[in-house]
Amino acid sequence: MNQPTILIVDDEEAARLGMRRALKQYEAAEAGSVEEARFLIAQYRPQLILLDNNLPGTSGMEFLHELAGQDNAPQVVMITAHGTERTAVEAIKAGAYDYLAKPFELDELRLVVKNALEARGLRAENARLKEELAAIKGSGELLGASEGMQKVYDLIAKVAATDITVLIRGESGTGKELVARAIHDKSAGRRQGQFVAMNCAAMPSELIESELFGHEKGSFTGAANQRKGKFEAADGGTIFLDEIGDMSLTTQAKLLRVLEERKIERLGSSHSIPVDVRVISATNVDLEKAVEDGKFRADLYYRLRVVQINLPPLRDRASDIPMLALHFLKGYATKYSLQCTGIHPSSLARLTAYSWPGNIRELRNVIERSAVLADGATLQPNDLPEEINTTAKPAEQPVIIGDGDILAIPYLDDFREARKAFERAYIERCLIETNGNVTRAAEKVGMHRQSLQQKLKDLGLTRRYVVSEEELDEAGSA
Ligand SMILES: Nc1ncnc2c1ncn2[C@@H]1O[C@H](COP(=O)(O)OP(=O)(O)OP(=O)(O)O)[C@@H](O)[C@H]1O
Ligand SMILES: [Mg+2]
Missing domain, CATH: 3.40.50.300 (P-loop containing nucleotide triphosphate hydrolases)
Incomplete structure (x- = not known):
């Protein structure tokens, strides 16, 4: 067997088989209990675990807490019984990426899995940048590989x-x-x-x-x-x-x-x-x-x-910006014991697009200020100072500025186009807060997940927040 990407943990064989069939494009392994799962995780290091809460012996929730303390733990999607919303909330709080309530549609399962794996990829990317950063120390404290x-x-x-x-x-x-x-x-x-x-x-x-x-x-x-x-x-x-x-x-x-x-x-x-x-x-x-x-x-x-x-001025070696930003963030996170230790990809895009008249000193100060004021574990675009959000290149012109407000929506003569622009800004804002998690975004704005998916498709946001158009088409026709 190839290295499995997904581990399905459920004590019901029929349930495992159903999920496995729906996810046949991935390599998957199965476990009937937490004990078995521990063994398979140590052996195969899967990227994602579909974890049923209701298991004989150690429960899914207990196992989730156990995993949360581990380095480089796999992403977890918790599977809960129908009508146990509180368990789902608890699972998310304990670090699960998402949850699925039984009975769920198979296309729902596929979407959650795709999103979870993509988010895991982003996390790995951040970790890789950090390692690269440690490795590419140019000269003493001087950083930059440009x-x-x-x-x-x-x-x-x-x-x-x-x-x-x-x-x-x-x-x-x-x-x-x-x-x-x-x-x-x-x-x-x-x-x-x-x-x-x-x-x-x-x-x-x-x-x-x-x-x-x-x-x-x-x-x-x-x-x-x-x-x-x-x-x-x-x-x-x-x-x-x-x-x-x-x-x-x-x-x-x-x-x-x-x-x-x-x-x-x-x-x-x-x-x-x-x-x-x-x-x-x-x-x-x-x-x-x-x-x-x-x-x-x-x-x-x-x-x-x-x-x-x-x-060279920093704007002429923009490829060094992510590395420098993470380096400074790491330093300040340690210095001030901050929660914020990562940078959201959209924020990195904006930092990279900015012109940095004060060069590295300015970047260092911006990271210090933003990290100290940020609420989450990753620096979101709206944690960054206004000048960086407003002067980013047009291609990356953000829709979100300020404390929770949606600003900078273009004025459009056509009412329907204007409404679309608002919806795009509104939904994007929400998705940034949920780290691209469509299920949680749907809950937050009080929509059904399916309707939000359709909205994303209509607004052309699918490429950023859902993996592919085919995926959506598949979800729509299933
Ligand atoms: N390549 C780099 N890697 C990491 N940190 C850097 C790098 N270049 C500059 N810094 C940091 O940026 C800040 C400004 O650097 P420095 O004081 O050497 O700049 P300067 O060119 O002397 O500026 P000024 O002309 O204003 O005196 C310092 O905190 C420094 O540690
Ligand atoms: Mg100097």
Whole structure:
């Protein structure tokens, strides 16, 4: 026998046979009791269990609770006796994907099975992304498997082996500081020395110079004691000069000399001290233009950019977004003990479509805020901030924004078309909440499942929430 996808657990042989026939396109195994089921699950790892509640010995419900505590447990559809709605509710609460009340139609069974297996596939996909994420750690804490990032990793590896001066460029939040640290951490010799960062923005020259080069006691007002500068602290290691474009021309002149002579002089001293430091600088301003405008020295510019690493903006490497989003979500879920540990595929689609002007820093903040505020176990589109829902690409233009409201329904002149648009938004909204579970959605909106299925078909939503048109046709004609 091939690996069974489905395990049918029922003590009545006729019932098992009926289900098996209806599901003949799947590989299925049968068990007459929980004891037997345990054995078959351990052996075959089926993806779905059709579990009758009424079993001799251990009941289906008890077994469901047992499974709920296990890693990678199969999806469960509970089969309950007619008129035992409370058991069904209890089963869903205990983690069953859905339930079927006896007697049920065979096409009902097929639909539930298809949906459950599809949902299981999504869960597996999320798990796979998480594993991939752990495996594709590019360079230190740097993440991303896109082509753009692969180029960055290659450059990091090449320059790390040398003492070459590196200029890192990229928009705000693209990871410039992280890349600088990665270069330091990968430098065999310099790793033992210190990585010293200095932000050159928004600080008077005198202070920057004293920070960089140190000063002697009394060298300027406020210099009460002798002090070593960052270049000395980074001796044998790396100095990272962030926002280099904001440095004043006088400080630029001093820095240039240090780079040429590999010696520093503390402020107020004429004694020069040799330093062995690798210089990495970073900027998000247009340095070429600053040179043209006379705000940045051309000679310093050439000296700093011996090798240049350009960090691509996040929107140009959108394929990295799911991985990064899950990485940040995992981190915050642990940090704040959150329930929310997964991301719904529709949310991923929206995150991927957004333009991220603040790049990875913005993504991290969005995930933190959304995860903390989310109610469910997966981040739903309506958990995301409005700007992400409203600026997503037209193809993915969402219908749902805000707290539970349905907004952004297009205005249409034709009344019937407008009503369809509303129905589509309304039903889609409900299905997102039930994770695509048609049975639960039907209950929620007070419709019969069959009618909701027909609605889905009429509204063209079947491809997303029911597996295929054939399936529906089959369900309709059975
Ligand atoms: N490739 C990446 N993988 C994982 N996290 C990243 C990556 N790039 C950046 N980050 C995270 O994004 C945030 C911003 O990164 P960083 O501070 O290095 O950006 P920056 O380019 O220096 O930004 P700014 O120009 O605003 O100073 C940090 O929290 C960093 O850890
Ligand atoms: Mg920075």
